[in-house]
Amino acid sequence: MTIPFSYILRNVAARRLTTALTAGGMALVVYVFATVLMLAAGLERTLVATGQDDNVVVIRRASQSEVQSGVDRVQAGIVESLPDIAVGRDGQKLISKEPVVLINLPKRDSNKPSNVVIRGVTPNGLVLRPQATLIEGRMFRPGTAEIIAGRSIASGFQGAGVGETLRFASRDWTVVGVFDAGRTGFDSEIWGDAEQMLQAFRRLAFSALVFKLADTERFDAVKKEIESDPRLTLEAKRETRFYADQSAMLSKFISYLGTSISVIFSIGAIIGAMITMYASVASRTAEIGTLRALGFPRTSILVAFLVEALTLGLIGGVVGLVAASFMQALSISTMNFQTFAELAFTFTLTPGIVVASLAFALAMGFIGGFLPAARAARMKIVDALRAA
């Protein structure tokens, strides 16, 4: 014989203030928990999506990021001659030799400077990155001081909108277009003509080489060939892997910090649930006695109070998730410690996060409700009836 669910629901609704406060506390915890997971998921999606699986990035050995790397023209030529590089429609090999530097630009809203990646690209570089499409203005003309800005940069930094000019490397550069790279890391970059960039920054060496594999299965062989060539001091990585590695530290930091904060916060919410459920049990002692006298077994009482606590948790979980889902409209722009450059990413709600958050909320309700429910179930009928 079980206690009807509507009876439990009416108990939850009976004391509105207490229910609201307890569920509200849980909702806040779930909100923080879900937000942090969404942030880590957004960062991961941004950087994983940045790479193409059949593209290979080549940088100087042990240099970790493109900005610290240097690949001179001789070495670039050797890599270019590899037979495994895919050939484009015009018969040219699909390889882009790119200088990558950081420049300091002030943000539009706070006027505070941050580091922005400037990448010199070639026509091939654009073919290698099909996810980038122009959404405003036009492409830069090779051989001129024209640049195009990623969407996040154009909206976030002073002088990076279409028609505006940026001054760096003793030159004024006109922004002629804005490109959308589909919420990838390229959205946080500025692109210009590679040869122009080399001259302007007085560089003799490229920073990185990017090429497309003719056969993606051949990656290991190509990697071995590049890394064992005594003339080359380079290392090769799949583009997907390269960008995932670049965010490893930041995403680890976010998830560690977020998880420890959520765990600490959940202690507060569990205590809140426990206090509420203990009070609920105490104020209904006579009622519990009556239920037992009517023939409801101990397990029904235990289940009823547990379900009441779980309901509180579920209300908190749903409210917290709904609040967190609004965060998807926001985008975060911060410096990636590893590349020392600005990176914009959004909060991303995945089905996994929904499940994890609700499970987290229910777990809080269960832990908070178990001891009080056990106390209710243990009561002796006579004592409980006398307590009234």
Added chain:
Amino acid sequence: MFVPLLVIKNAFRHKLRTALTMVGIVVAITAFGLLRTIVDAWYAGANASSSARLVTRSSVSLVFSLPLTYAQKIRQVPGVQSVSWANWFGGVYISERNFFPQFAVDAPTYLDMFPEFILSPDERKAFFTDRMGAIVGRKLAEQYGWKVGDQIPLRGTIYTGTWTFNLRGIYDGADKGTDQSTMFFHWALLNETIKKLYPRRGDQTGVFMVQLRDPAQAAEVSAAIDAMFKNSLAETLTETEKAFQLSFVAMTEAILLAIQAVSFVVIVIIMAVMANTMAMTARERGAEYATLKTLGFSNGFVAMLIFAESIGIALLGGLAGVALTVPLARAFAEQMGSLFPIFFVSEETVLLQLGAAGLVGLIAAAFPAWRTARVSIVDGLRAVG
């Protein structure tokens, strides 16, 4: 004597509930304190900076270096007392996880300019005379168990190859705000090696440190330095050391704001828990409070009882939280190693923690106190808990 006793008796009538509430407050106040301390640690570099020092770097970004010849020119600017220079090395000790900053510096001028790095005269001499020598901060040395005379191998990320340094000294900080997790070695060694590998990149440095005669002249001197190199191949940007440090903080501002927001959320969560406790307590004692009023105690007196109980519980929890924060912060700092070189609980944080606890108690009691004071005696006596 009667009133405090009544409050204490009331507070501990439901021992379990009071204990649970207090544990909640302890956890919340501790978490709040730790989060504030993390935010403080972020600003530590800026707080430790001297107002008498300027930093000159390339106006494009820190990635670009400046020619060493600038040192002579900067020294001639009126108001400049001395010039030194430093270069970020970015080496990896065994694995990427062991991050700590390393700078190649012009040692004699640099150590004179930064008197907060305290080195014994013997170690100082030993460092200056060994061109492969290096010094590290006390905290860093303790973290990796280094002793003077040890060899420290670093794998260069910007400058290729493995670099092995001889540890010639361990410096102490002048106060607990000084960074003791940095390694310094000779810029001359770096320059020699660069010249051999890439002749074109020799005689360059990342930043110049400029000591002012008078801190009040910071604005004019920085403008004079930048004007001197205007329209050159390497234009400069000069700012005070504090502004330079704050520019790093600004780059990660989004994370910082999130941590700050979260530190307030935890207080709101515990406020909900505490308010719930007080609402339940006041509801159960409706008849008692009505009895007190029948005996002639005023509405204000009854409200005061509720406030005193709530604030008392909150402050007791808050004090325990403060007491817990200090050892926890120390344990956290040890775990994080050199990621947060300066990590201690400031007096301001402790005051904020106690303030937050008091506020939680005050707000939690507000609604029940208002309701109890408003309920008429008859209704109160009729109420069943």
